[in-house]
Amino acid sequence: xxxxxxxxxxxxxxxxxxxxxxxxxxxxxxxxxxxxxxxxxxxxxxxxxxxxxxxxxxxxxxxxxxxxxxxxxxxxxxxxxxxxxxxxxxxxxxxxxxxxxxxxxxxxxxxxxxxxxxxxxxxxxxxxxxxxxxxxxxxxxxxxxxxxxxxxxxxxxxxxxxxxxxxxxxxxxxxxxxxxxxxxxxxxxxxxxxxxxxxxxxxxxxxxxxxxxxxxxxxxxxxxxx
Amino acid sequence: xxxxxxxxxxxxxxxxxxxxxxxxxxxxxxxxxxxxxxxxxxxxxxxxxxxxxxxxxxxxxxxxxxxxxxxxxxxxxxxxxxxxxxxxxxxxxxxxxxxxxxxxxxxxxxxxxxxxxxxxxxxxxxxxxxxxxxxxxxxxxxxxxxxxxxxxxxxxxxxxxxxxxxxxxxxxxxxxxxxxxxxxxxxxxxxxxxxxxxxxxxxxxxxxxxxxxxxxxxxxxxxxxxxxxxxx
Numbered sequence: 116x117x118x119x120x121x122x123x124x125x126x127x128x129x130x131x132x133x134x135x136x137x138x139x140x141x142x143x144x145x146x147x148x149x150x151x152x153x154x155x156x157x158x159x160x161x162x163x164x165x166x167x168x169x170x171x172x173x174x175x176x177x178x179x180x181x182x183x184x185x186x187x188x189x190x191x192x193x194x195x196x197x198x199x200x201x202x203x204x205x206x207x208x209x210x211x212x213x214x215x216x217x218x219x220x221x222x223x224x225x226x227x228x229x230x231x232x233x234x235x236x237x238x239x240x241x242x243x244x245x246x247x248x249x250x251x252x253x254x255x256x257x258x259x260x261x262x263x264x265x266x267x268x269x270x271x272x273x274x275x276x277x278x279x280x281x282x283x284x285x286x287x288x289x290x291x292x293x294x295x296x297x298x299x300x301x302x303x304x305x306x307x308x309x310x311x312x313x314x315x316x317x318x319x320x321x322x323x324x325x326x327x328x329x330x331x332x333x334x335x336x337x338x339x340x341x
Numbered sequence: 342x343x344x345x346x347x348x349x350x351x352x353x354x355x356x357x358x359x360x361x362x363x364x365x366x367x368x369x370x371x372x373x374x375x376x377x378x379x380x381x382x383x384x385x386x387x388x389x390x391x392x393x394x395x396x397x398x399x400x401x402x403x404x405x406x407x408x409x410x411x412x413x414x415x416x417x418x419x420x421x422x423x424x425x426x427x428x429x430x431x432x433x434x435x436x437x438x439x440x441x442x443x444x445x446x447x448x449x450x451x452x453x454x455x456x457x458x459x460x461x462x463x464x465x466x467x468x469x470x471x472x473x474x475x476x477x478x479x480x481x482x483x484x485x486x487x488x489x490x491x492x493x494x495x496x497x498x499x500x501x502x503x504x505x506x507x508x509x510x511x512x513x514x515x516x517x518x519x520x521x522x523x524x525x526x527x528x529x530x531x532x533x534x535x536x537x538x539x540x541x542x543x544x545x546x547x548x549x550x551x552x553x554x555x556x557x558x559x560x561x562x563x564x565x566x567x568x569x570x571x572x573x
Contacts, residue, residue, distance in 0.1 A: 149403075164481065166422045191479055202401055207420065209477040223403065226395045259394075264422070288422030321396060321442055 140186040142210055144218035146176050146196055153180025154222055156198030157314055157327050159269060159276040160184060165193030165207040168288055170276040173269045175314070184274070188212055195265075196220045197316050199326040200228070200340035224340035225323065232257040232317040232325050237332040239310050249308045251299045253279060257319050262292035265318040268299050272312040277301075291320065375457065382458025385451045390443055398438070398455065405462065412456075412463035414473040416489065416554040418482035428489035430553050432456045432529055433545050449544070453527060468560050486554060489547075493555025496548055500539060510556065528553060 146154045155178050162171035176182040176198070186192075189212030197203045201222035210216040225231070235254040255266055266279045282295035301308055311330040318324040326337050389397045402408055415431035429437070436452035439445050471486040472478050497507065529544035532552060542549045 164423075164426065164479075165420050166426075168422065191481070202396065204401070207477075207479065209479065221404075223400060226400070227393075230394060287425070289425055321394060322401070323396075 138213040139215070140189050140210060140212050141183060141215040142186065142192065142194065142208065142218065143183040143215055144181070144220055146180045146182065146198060146220045146222065148201075149221055149223060153178065154198040154201065155180065156196060156201075156222075157269060157316060158182045158184065158194065158196045158220075159267060160186075161193035161195070163191055163193075165205055166288070167193065168264045168278050170267065170278050172274050173276040174274065175271060186210065189214065194218065194220075196222065197318075197324060197327055198222055200224055200338060201324075202322050203316075203318055203324045226339070228323075228337040228339055230259055230319070230321065230323040231337055232262055232319050232323065234315060234317060234325050234328050234334050236334070237313075237315060237328065239308055239313075241307065247302060247304045249301050249303045251279070251301065251308070251313065253297050253299075253315060254295065255297055255317050256294040259319065259321075259323075260291055260294075261320045262294065263318060263320040264288050264292060265316075266292070266297045267316050267318075269314045269316075270301075270308075270312050271314065272309065289320070378454050378457040379461045382451075382454035382456065382461075385439070385455050386458055390445070394442075394444070396442065398442070408459060409462050410466055410474045412460045413466040413468050414471065416486065416550055416557055417471045418479075418485040420482070426485075427547055428486055428550050428554055430529060430550050431459065432527055433550060435459075436545055456527075468557065470554065470557050489551045489554040490558045492548075493551035493553070493558075496552050497555055500536065501552075507555075507559070 142160070144158070146156060146158070148154055154176065156176040157173065158176055159173040160171045161167055162169050171192070172184050172186060174182045174184045176196070189210045191207065191209050194206045194208050195203055196206075202225050204220055204222055206218070206220070208216060208218060233256050235256060237251065237253045240250045240252065241248075251268060253266070253268075255262065264278055264285075266281070268277045268279055269275070270277075277299050279297035279299045281292050281297055283293055285292055310332065313330070313332075315328040315332070316325055326335070328334060385398070387397055387399045389395050412431055415434065416428050418426060419429045419434050419437070420426045421437070432452055435455045436448040439451050439455065440448040443451070445451060466474070471483050494507075497510075501510070527544060529549050532549050533542050533544045533546075542552070
């Protein structure tokens with residue numbers, strides 16, 4: 116009888132304790148139009164309070180509208196979802212460590228693209244000091260002069276999201292950010308950055324958003340979704 | 342109507358006004374006035390004043406279920422980009438939003454109208470400052486609201502307590518609802534000009550939000566929109 120109880124306890128520990136201890140902390144979800152059609156795109160997370168501009172992780176949203184982001188820890192995050200031709204959606208979320216948060220995101224089309232920021236070009240350069248560092252430069256302009264801090268880069272290889280540094284000092288996150296060349300210095304200890312891993316998007320203070328610019332990073336005119 | 346039911350309607354009306362920061366006194370005194378303000382707010386909600394920037398409030402916030410709980414959740418912490426995140430009343434939050442999205446230099450009137458509209462959308466929702474039904478509660482935001490209530494209590498003690506007991510202020514607030522000089526007046530506006538010998542409280546300032554957060558902390562659980570004027 117004692118052995119049977121011990122065996123049962125051992126089995127219980129084997130099947131539950133490791134799973135509970137190692138369970139991933141995940142935000143997963145589905146992105147759709149108002150009509151229910153799946154939308155591909157990009158989802159990026161701020162760690163902590165939403166709109167703090169401390170970008171953390173991200174993921175591409177696949178053609179079926181699904182995404183999955185694995186996190187180092189639970190807590191509060193600002194979830195931003197982008198899709199070409201749609202107004203990006205920011206949502207404050209909270210996920211518990213070791214749990215999976217499932218979200219559903221519905222995007223609405225931008226009524227016009229005339230006010231969207233424009234990514235003019237992206238280039239990857241090696242820094243002069245060289246080893247282990249590379250520089251990404253992106254030229255951005257906004258027709259209305261109300262760019263915000265969301266000049267964003269995402270690396271699919273690492274799952275990391277970044278805000279790129281503006282060409283000059285900006286008073287606050289609510290200030291209008293300048294047009295010009297934004298930069299991001301990235302650590303590349305083993306090899307130069309692979310441009311195929313990098314995706315970019317830019318939003319202004321009124322939620323007007325560029326298309327997601329992926330490799331080969333050749334900007335094309337944006338279209339209104341009908 | 343039983344006296345208890347009448348009292349519930351009265352308290353609900355006060356809660357409505359306090360949440361919104363809108364003095365519904367004009368509308369309560371003159372049928373149709375509040376309805377006009379609600380209709381104006383709905384227009385602001387659905388249409389941008391700038392045809393070149395057609396994104397309106399309703400473009401993104403089109404889900405009526407989503408917006409139904411908003412009025413009841415104020416005052417609350419609005420997560421604006423740091424360091425500007427702070428506890429706001431619904432009127433203040435609307436003013437910030439129309440200033441930013443609509444580019445309006447003077448947002449008070451459209452913010453007032455949108456506030457009236459959002460309250461009309463939230464009739465019957467229990468007042469729950471800081472919490473929107475169906476959305477997660479964020480500890481840091483609730484802590485900020487607690488701090489705001491604490492500051493509001495101190496401000497109330499310094500500015501109001503000599504004349505108004507906190508519990509009695511509900512009744513006083515109810516009496517206070519009125520049209521001032523032919524204008525619908527918000528609670529924020531009233532607080533801003535009350536006791537002119539004192540340093541003024543701006544209608545969109547933190548101190549005003551703190552006092553209203555303190556007053557609202559007495560009303561949790563009451564229903565938004567107790568006023569029959571909000572009935573269709």
